[in-house]
Amino acid sequence: MADKPKVVVFCCNWSVYPGLQLTRLDPSLRSDEIEPIVTMCSGRLNPELVIEAFRNGAWGVMVTGCPPEECDHDGNYNARRRMTLLRRALGQLGIEGERLAMGWYSAGESAKLAKAATEFRDRISQLGPLAEVPEMA
Amino acid sequence: MGKPKVAFYWCASCGGCEEAVVDLAEDILKVVEAVDIVFWPVALDFKKSDVEAMDDGEIALTFINGAVRTDEQREMVELLRRKSGLVVAFGSCAHLGGIPGLANFYDRKGIFERAYLTTPSTDNPAGVFPSKTSQVDGEELTLPGFWNTVHPLDQVIDVDYYLPGCAPPADLIMDAVNAVLSGQLPGKGAVLAPSKTLCDTCPRSDTKPEKISIEKLKRPHLTEMDPDKCFLEYGVICLGIATRSGCGERCINANMPCRGCFGPVDGVKDHGVRSLSAIASLLELPDEENATEEDILAALGPIADPAGLFYMYSLPSSLLRRSR
Numbered sequence: 001m002a003d004k005p006k007v008v009v010f011c012c013n014w015s016v017y018p019g020l021q022l023t024r025l026d027p028s029l030r031s032d033e034i035e036p037i038v039t040m041c042s043g044r045l046n047p048e049l050v051i052e053a054f055r056n057g058a059w060g061v062m063v064t065g066c067p068p069e070e071c072d073h074d075g076n077y078n079a080r081r082r083m084t085l086l087r088r089a090l091g092q093l094g095i096e097g098e099r100l101a102m103g104w105y106s107a108g109e110s111a112k113l114a115k116a117a118t119e120f121r122d123r124i125s126q127l128g129p130l131a132e133v134p135e136m137a
Numbered sequence: 138m139g140k141p142k143v144a145f146y147w148c149a150s151c152g153g154c155e156e157a158v159v160d161l162a163e164d165i166l167k168v169v170e171a172v173d174i175v176f177w178p179v180a181l182d183f184k185k186s187d188v189e190a191m192d193d194g195e196i197a198l199t200f201i202n203g204a205v206r207t208d209e210q211r212e213m214v215e216l217l218r219r220k221s222g223l224v225v226a227f228g229s230c231a232h233l234g235g236i237p238g239l240a241n242f243y244d245r246k247g248i249f250e251r252a253y254l255t256t257p258s259t260d261n262p263a264g265v266f267p268s269k270t271s272q273v274d275g276e277e278l279t280l281p282g283f284w285n286t287v288h289p290l291d292q293v294i295d296v297d298y299y300l301p302g303c304a305p306p307a308d309l310i311m312d313a314v315n316a317v318l319s320g321q322l323p324g325k326g327a328v329l330a331p332s333k334t335l336c337d338t339c340p341r342s343d344t345k346p347e348k349i350s351i352e353k354l355k356r357p358h359l360t361e362m363d364p365d366k367c368f369l370e371y372g373v374i375c376l377g378i379a380t381r382s383g384c385g386e387r388c389i390n391a392n393m394p395c396r397g398c399f400g401p402v403d404g405v406k407d408h409g410v411r412s413l414s415a416i417a418s419l420l421e422l423p424d425e426e427n428a429t430e431e432d433i434l435a436a437l438g439p440i441a442d443p444a445g446l447f448y449m450y451s452l453p454s455s456l457l458r459r460s461r
Contacts, residue, residue, distance in 0.1 A: 046411075046414065047410045047411075047413065047414045048405075048406055048407050048410050048411060048414075048456065050410075051407060051410055051455075051456045051457060052406075052456060054457070055456050055457060068425075068426035068427070069426050074425070077422075077425045077426075077428075078417070078418050080430075080433065081417040081418070081420050081433055081437075082413070082414050082417040082418065084417075084430055084433045084434065084437070085413055085416075085417045085437055085440070085443055086410065086413060086414075086417075088434075088437075088440075088443050088444075089409075089410075089413060089443040089444040089447065089448075090444075092242065092442070092443065092444035092445070092460070093242070093444055093457055093459075093460045093461065094460040094461030095457075095461055130461055131461040133286070133457075133458060133459055133461065134285075134286075135292075136284075136286075136288070136292070136293075137284055137285045137286055
């Protein structure tokens with residue numbers, strides 16, 4: 001298991017993602033430890049992908065949506081309900097709730113998101129990687 | 138040429154799958170006419186040594202039910218795999234892990250402590266736990282090793298087909314037997330049941346509203362419901378929206394919402410989280426934009442045990458497989 005933290009940040013293609021790409025051109029924010037992944041809307045994010053990220057070694061996952069009333073599809077509300085329920089289910093499976101974060105960011109708030117993602121990575125670094133589960137035991 | 142040989146075996150299971158074979162009723166006579174049953178521990182007196190004496194691939198078809206969690210189960214399913222042309226994972230436990238798979242919330246140590254130490258009816262002052270070998274009166278006794286984790290069959294051996302259900306219904310079992318006898322099988326790895334969701338075939342689907350929106354979830358035993366109406370319309374959780382059809386709607390017809398024993402439809406990797414997602418999507422809070430996480434949790438209130446509910450039959454086959 002990698003000794004460096006890895007966090008995955010799911011971002012909406014139609015709001016915060018393009019700006020985040022620009023923000024990441026700033027060398028001080030470039031990091032192998034924070035991986036943004038584009039979605040077509042936070043409401044289109046299948047929670048299976050959140051679990052896939054954990055399974056593939058992510059220490060934490062951040063799901064970002066547009067703030068209330070800014071999503072054209074109410075996908076942000078859907079995503080929030082799903083992630084709230086998923087966080088509880090993950091807790092039962094020994095994955096701390098803090099490892100799955102959800103936040104609202106407008107189209108112009110990519111710098112705010114970059115900062116939040118960096119802080120999230122720092123918090124998750126304290127938790128370390130998920131416990132490994134042997135294939136067969 | 139002799140009749141094709143068929144075997145049945147059971148691992149971590151309740152016996153309901155064996156009952157399902159008996160439930161074929163008169164049809165079992167057709168099966169016996171068409172095939173030779175060469176191994177079936179629950180019903181016939183063949184031994185492991187009889188299987189070992191067979192040539193590799195000699196058994197045309199083996200149905201294995203139950204999840205796998207002991208050394209003995211692995212040894213038996215590996216033996217049957219070697220001796221069989223086709224292996225069908227029979228029932229929810231072999232297919233997905235099933236109810237025994239809920240043990241994956243715990244580990245061997247926790248299970249042993251609970252079962253052999255802390256249950257109110259246990260009297261074990263010496264703290265004796267099962268062990269693989271022990272000495273009694275100068276003799277060595279052995280037990281199969283008990284694993285930390287419950288596995289569905291395909292995590293242990295190569296599986297050709299899956300017959301879903303807790304337990305699989307008689308018509309699907311007969312369809313599977315007939316498909317093998319006639320050689321008209323789908324591609325390897327197929328689940329031998331329709332790839333539609335239960336909602337598509339549900340007798341109550343006519344009353345399912347075009348758009349379901351639930352303000353607050355409810356529990357079935359606390360909710361008065363018209364027995365012809367969709368459970369979701371009342372806010373009662375039914376996993377028919379994310380579960381494969383083919384069960385014959387046995388629970389629905391007994392006025393019980395679906396709990397997902399048929400597992401996911403084709404293409405879904407994780408039945409539990411897909412079900413969780415589907416149910417969360419149906420909620421609609423009255424003041425969603427100002428809602429807090431507490432409001433959402435209150436609306437989700439009746440889901441006291443989300444992982445246990447959504448992974449009731451499928452935890453070992455889920456992406457995470459077990460708790461950390």
